Amino acid sequence: MTRCLLLLCSVVLVSCSREDSVIRAGADFQKRLQEALINAKPGAVIVIGEGKHALDRTLSLAVANVTIKGRGMGQTILSFQNQKSGSAGVQVTASGFTLEDLAIEDTKGDALKINGATGVVIRRVRTEWTGGPKESNGAYGIYPVQCKDVLIEDSVAIGAADAGIYVGQSQNIIVRRNRAERNVAGIEIENSQFADVYENTATGNTGGLLVFNLPDLPVKGGHHTRVYDNRVIANNTPNFAPKGNLVAKVPAGTGVMVMATHHIEVFKNTISDNQTYNVSINSYLVTGNPINDAQYDPYTSAIYVHDNMIGGGGNQPDGRVARDIEPKVGRPIPSIIYDGILDPKLTKANGVPDDQRICIQNNGGATFANYDAGNGFKTVVRDAKAHDCSLAPLSPVTLTTLGSAGGA
């Protein structure tokens, strides 16, 4: 009898600690959920019940080591369709954060913003603007910024007017097995260091997968990203970003863009049918934006694009590519294009050092052009021979604070 009681108690205890708070649909849902987030103790697991829950203001979490989970990205939906205040849907400023198995829909601004956290897991989460691509949609779907040790997996991002999955100014990142559709940018790695982006599908966006650095940000100089085993297919949605934003300059029909960054390895991806180009390697200078940031490095080097399946596309170039490049290279735009702009610091001495080159190898029959943007598009080079080189493979990313959860 005592044994049974003990057993019963421990079962109750376990279930209590695993799901110490279940927030179910009903009156004051938003208030109850926000109170649970405010009063959560570190280690708490807050479960949100099934249903399409209407919220009209930002939900926020500031307690470390809290897990929020739903019953599935089709079952637990936080709908911000009638949001009255706050820009983001869910805003997190706490480390050790895990979000699983729910959807965040139709927020006015960003769907899920995580600021300054160490240890972030986003798993089986959907962010979506349900009206399809619209300029009035919020900017970002899944948006960790200035975070360390970030894992985003098995998630879905649809309809963001900037980027579906956007990792900014962060360190140690794994983005895997996600689907990004009908966003302006599908997946963006910006001003970030050490990212592995693999087994994702980016399709129907304006641009599929972007890795770049921007000026005027406190965290600069992103580097070291591996982009592999992704499918980046037919990203041809007309650009619907508000104009002032950088992504508003991304031409519709962009596959993979690598800009103003270093130590990037793009391999074993399937990149096809992107109607402006499949792959672009370029400096920030081609954006035409002013650079007021003396510490900003607008150049691109140490890029290795190899063993990808690249094909189709280039038949309906858009934006600057249609304006500046098509008149020189004609249609279709070659699958891999490069602006040819080198960091003057690198070329000064004895040419570009071997480990800083732009290397392009084994991409089937992928066509190429260096469109010589630095010299007014004067000498277009279609032969990729100058880039027939290899770079040392980059190391896999490890997410130390996440332990086994972050294993590749």
Place this chain on the structure above:
Amino acid sequence: MRGVVVAPALTAVLSLLILSCGPSQVRSRLEGPYPKKLSDWGLFTGRLAELKPAERVVPYDLNTPLFSDYAQKNRFVWIPAGVAAQYLDPDVLQFPAGSILSKTFSYDARRIETRLLVNARSGWTPLVYVWNKSQTEATLEQVPDPVAMEWRHPSGELLKIDYTIPNTNQCKGCHDQGLGESKTTLPIGPSARQLNRDFDYGGTRENQLVHWTRIGILRGAPAAPPRLAMWDDPSSGSVEARARAYIEINCAHCHNRQAAANSTGLYLTAAETEGTRLGVCKVPVAAGNGSGDLRFGVMPGKPDESILIRRMESVEPKVLMPELGRSVVHREGVALVRQWVNLLQGDCTP
């Protein structure tokens, strides 16, 4: 074991003693649970809604306050007997443990909410008390509901205000300074620069810093402390000084190098000297719809092409700034910042 039993008894005796000191005695706390009722703090005497300060509770004003949907604000400070705030600049004064800052938001005679910042053992703790309809008491709430208000602007127009009372996280959203794990909650308003002005202490006007020093709640103030311009008093400073003061108090609690908007690279303290950091010719980063079709944060001479102005003139949640605490446009504030942008020289071509 014995101590544990004795402690509650002692506490009971002590609280009886405290109570017997009379109703005008402030009862601060260094830790929770915090009183459910505003009146339990003892900050005010007489009818609560009159906000008549209890003994040693000192009213104060700021040179340039945060705009909060035209709500009027009554501010008070209480500092435990025998200790004093330490002068600092440009940061807020350093208040001793147990200090209480109180700010009551009202529309004309109607009290809406009273926010307390209590310098508790675990640091500054935000507490929000929501006033009842009969205006007899305000009750502690964690996630208060918004209040629909109508308020007549001096222009005669009736403004419909969706007045947001912040929840505990939102309080911290503005009051937390520091990045990542090093966040601490701090007051925003009571810096020496903001407090350096006259106040009417029931018939006698006196400079607030002088007054605080004279009654012993402030130490270390220099003879000529710095002064922030009053945004709405042209005699207090140039357009630039007043606009920058306004921008600082409304924006810089997030937009500084050590707070939530650090990631934007837009830093709006009055002390900032670098144009790009103030948004001049700065391209937006993660503004989304905030940027509209505009290319730069601030376009010199062109307020209509400046994202800063667009965001101040918007009431759409995804566009407006500050993100919190404003549901109508502050016309007078916008007019001042427009004047400042108009006076800026230069252009943004690369």
